[in-house]
Amino acid sequence: MSDGRSTSTYSGENLLFLTDEQLRQGIEAMFFAYRGFTADPDRILADMAYGRAHHRAIHFIHRAPGTTVNNLLNILGVTKQSLNRVLRTLIEQGLVISKVGKVDKRERHLFLTDEGSSLEQTLSDAQRARMRSAFRDAGPEAVAGFRTVLEAMMDTEMQRAYTRLKETGA
């Protein structure tokens, strides 16, 4: 179904970058690159009792301190039960603290402790180092293209979450 149509429908323009072969290469690039993307933090976490899920939670708590469990849930796209297990161990180990909401006591607001911040720093340093090296090798224009394509690949809700975070930090 996707064969040939991509080239024939839009014939006239130069749409060679939309051939199935190009798309498949894009798919494989995503697969291999994502492995590299997570490799460094994974290595660090392997020695501890934590995994990728803990990394993600720590990252976004660092990013938006005081965020609620529910908010984090939406960003991470997992069930609250799944997130809860991760948060419980992080709280037990003293990396995260959870404060009952002042306005709405049902809510828990999440913060990193000093120890949590320290781990976040270690992990993001490793991940940023690879990203920086890739960005530098590729150059600013490639980086702009990289981000454009990634944003177009997200679900709409994730695009919103991403944009919201982006604006918060900038």
Add this chain to the structure above:
Amino acid sequence: MSDGRSTSTYSGENLLFLTDEQLRQGIEAMFFAYRGFTADPDRILADMAYGRAHHRAIHFIHRAPGTTVNNLLNILGVTKQSLNRVLRTLIEQGLVISKVGKVDKRERHLFLTDEGSSLEQTLSDAQRARMRSAFRDAGPEAVAGFRTVLEAMMDTEMQRAYTRLKETGA
């Protein structure tokens, strides 16, 4: 590692695309985009008894028919026990066949059956549709940049595997 050239090339120029904030946005973009990237096949597979691991195996067997177990192992980056569990169910369900090697009888060469090919088609149609839409929205230059950055983000071994596959197909 390639720092010399790129630093000297860009030193003095605008390196704002390498700030921590930019890197963090790149990291978050990868995270959210990868979710979108796997979302469609995941939805299809959820109804069947298969998961993402089966999808990956099917993809690369389709991509390199007759590949050996060992080869697949290296591409997927999992243990043989883990891959074996997946392959066993795929073979039992009649999606994959394994043929004893003619030259080296220790090897098993893997192929998709018609049924396996049909599932592969369904899954990759879904994934390509999203990739095509993202590529089209972003345009050819962005796509080139996207691929440049992803390739720079891979581990060297994965880069080789990726290039080998790329050349096979093109």
Add this chain to the structure above:
DNA sequence: CAGTATATGTCAGTGTTGTTGACATTCCAA
């Protein structure tokens, strides 16, 4: 040929991370 290396498969056990279901607490609105 004997001994070693390689390719594959299997069993058992464990850890992380996702799922659903059940339930407690808190808030809010009829």
Add this chain to the structure above:
DNA sequence: TTGGAATGTCAACAACACTGACATATACTG
């Protein structure tokens, strides 16, 4: 004030990765 919605917690289970140990068949080497 009472019932429903929102928020979060606990328990049990499934998928899929891992390690370690071992079996089998085949290939290679001295």
